[in-house]
Amino acid sequence: MTESVAICQxxxxxxxxxxxxxxxxxxxxxxxxxxxxxxxATLTVPQTLVLRYSRFExxxxxxxxxxxxxxxxxxxxxxxxxxxxxxxxxxxxGRFTLADISVGYALMLAxxxxxxxxxxxxxxxxxxxxxxxxxxxxxxxxxxGYAPAAQARPDDPSES
Numbered sequence: 001m002t003e004s005v006a007i008c009q010x011x012x013x014x015x016x017x018x019x020x021x022x023x024x025x026x027x028x029x030x031x032x033x034x035x036x037x038x039x040x041a042t043l044t045v046p047q048t049l050v051l052r053y054s055r056f057e058x059x060x061x062x063x064x065x066x067x068x069x070x071x072x073x074x075x076x077x078x079x080x081x082x083x084x085x086x087x088x089x090x091x092x093x094g095r096f097t098l099a100d101i102s103v104g105y106a107l108m109l110a111x112x113x114x115x116x117x118x119x120x121x122x123x124x125x126x127x128x129x130x131x132x133x134x135x136x137x138x139x140x141x142x143x144x145g146y147a148p149a150a151q152a153r154p155d156d157p158s159e160s
Contacts, residue, residue, distance in 0.1 A: 005040045008098055020098040031092040032099050035084070039102030042077050046070040047109050054113075074110065075118050082122045089129060096133070104130040 001007050012021040022032035049070040053063040081103060084091055091099045107127045110116055119127060130136055 003040075005036055005102055008101070009036065012098060019095070020101070022093045022097055022099075026093060028093040032097060035091040035099035036097075036102050038077075038080070039099070039104070039106045043074060043081075043103065043106035044109060046074040046077070047106065047113060047115070050074070050115070051113055071115060071118075074115065078119075078123060081126070082120055085122050085126050089126075100130065104136075 001010060012018050017023070022029050026032075047070070050067050053061075053066040053070075057063070081091070088094065090096050091103060104127070107116070107119075107123070107130065110119075111127070116124075116127070
């Protein structure tokens with residue numbers, strides 16, 4: 001398997017029951033699946049184009065119009081998240097689930113590439129709730145512990 005959310009969905013099914021899952025017979029299961037895939041497919045895809053054409057391409061190939069267009073596309077799709085959160089703290093099932101992790105990853109990426117300044121109040125509050133979770137904080141601590149090793153690696157994997 002190579003698709004990140006598919007891997008997560010498989011692990012939930014394989015190790016069920018899980019507090020991060022929403023059971024198939026739960027009335028919020030369709031919403032859960034929608035938000036689970038929305039984070040990866042709808043929110044991160046435009047951000048990959050922002051990254052490519054603002055940072056990854058050589059200077060001569062950068063495309064400011066593409067960056068602007070896909071930033072707008074991302075922000076327009078974020079409105080659905082804002083609307084869903086207008087009446088609740090989490091996206092579905094009345095609790096934190098893998099769907100929140102998926103959408104939260106997209107928000108983390110947005111913050112990393114400088115788009116969090118565009119977040120409206122509901123998204124900002126949700127992003128803060130996600131960051132306050134002990135699991136998120138622990139993951140960030142573990143990631144920071146690996147950062148020096150990652151920086152020491154050569155850019156070309158064939159050199160290692």
